[in-house]
Amino acid sequence: MDIQSRKLQFIQGILTINDEKIIEKLESVLKDEQQKIDPVLKEKLTSRAVKANEDIKSGKVYNREEAEKELRNRMGI
Incomplete structure (x- = not known):
């Protein structure tokens, strides 16, 4: 089963839950996982922004024409 199918099946399961305590536990797990991911993503994005600056x-930049030419070259157009 692929990840999209698993997510849909999980969502369908959540929709059948009527116990507020279970919903609160699921929300807590989701929040905890998002907090773990966010610092990693933030660090990655920050390092990319620093490198770009x-x-x-x-002076390691392209103007629009140069960027389009490079893109065409990479695509073999």
Whole structure:
């Protein structure tokens, strides 16, 4: 079973739950997992932004025409 099917099946299971305590537990697990992921994502995005700023300061940038040419070259157009 692929991940999308599993998520849909999980959501369908949640829709049948009428016990508020179970819903609260599921919400808590989801919140905990999101907090674990967010710092990693934040660090990744921050490091990419810092590198981009360094590239800009050092002149490692393309103008629009150069970027389009590079893209065409990579795509073999």
